[in-house]
């Protein structure tokens with residue numbers, strides 16, 4: 001079975017200890033989120049898992065057939081238009097240009113871009129549109145594992161819900177596994193099967209939460225209720241340094 005297994009992982013930048021004794025497994029079809037405060041090492045952990053950084057201590061075994069990454073900022077190529085940005089991964093895989101463009105156009109429409117946007121360059125796109133392109137580019141290759149680093153943080157509530165709904169649809173159809181980083185608890189509760197709480201200095205996992213209701217059955221009431229419950233959790237209060245009034 002495809003899986004991502006992180007064992008006894010430590011990481012340093014120079015003398016600074018960034019991650020300490022990280023252990024978790026993401027199985028096929030699951031969504032695992034990692035929440036924690038800014039600077040806690042979440043992006044570093046995701047980069048290690050995605051093989052964008054070398055593992056120094058401990059191990060990461062990734063047996064997923066393919067993966068894709070959507071970054072904290074959209075990272076589009078400024079000299080390529082919307083469709084050419086989306087089709088990059090397909091072309092890299094050796095897909096025929098005409099086929100790559102067709103698939104890219106289809107997914108762009110699915111992600112709410114208009115035909116008029118296809119020829120636009122990143123400088124002429126709003127932040128939300130850039131995020132749509134970034135999502136489309138990650139998903140067009142149909143990765144079995146998707147890495148997401150705060151992909152919704154710069155979006156308004158409507159767009160956030162729209163993109164989340166597309167992911168929830170894919171999750172419910174078991175089309176994808178996701179390792180997902182956020183500091184938004186509600187987002188984690190809406191999307192994930194399991195949520196790891198990463199406390200800072202150095203980043204270490206202090207608690208794991210599981211959500212058993214399937215994603216497409218989680219309505220706002222469920223998400224708000226769970227958030228309220230989790231915000232009372234002592235580890236959450238300590239980790240985010242929340243003050244109880």
Ligand SMILES: Nc1ncnc2c1ncn2[C@@H]1O[C@H](COP(=O)(O)OP(=O)(O)OP(=O)(O)O)[C@@H](O)[C@H]1O
Nearest residue numbers: 013014018036037038039040041042043044045183
């Ligand atoms: N390439 C690097 N070289 C040195 N230090 C780094 C490097 N990348 C990150 N750091 C440091 O590692 C720590 C963790 O950074 P990281 O980006 O992983 O945090 P984060 O949890 O993703 O934060 P945020 O929620 O703000 O995105 C920070 O102190 C950061 O300054």
Ligand SMILES: [Mg+2]
Nearest residue numbers: 042043044072
């Ligand atoms: Mg980060």
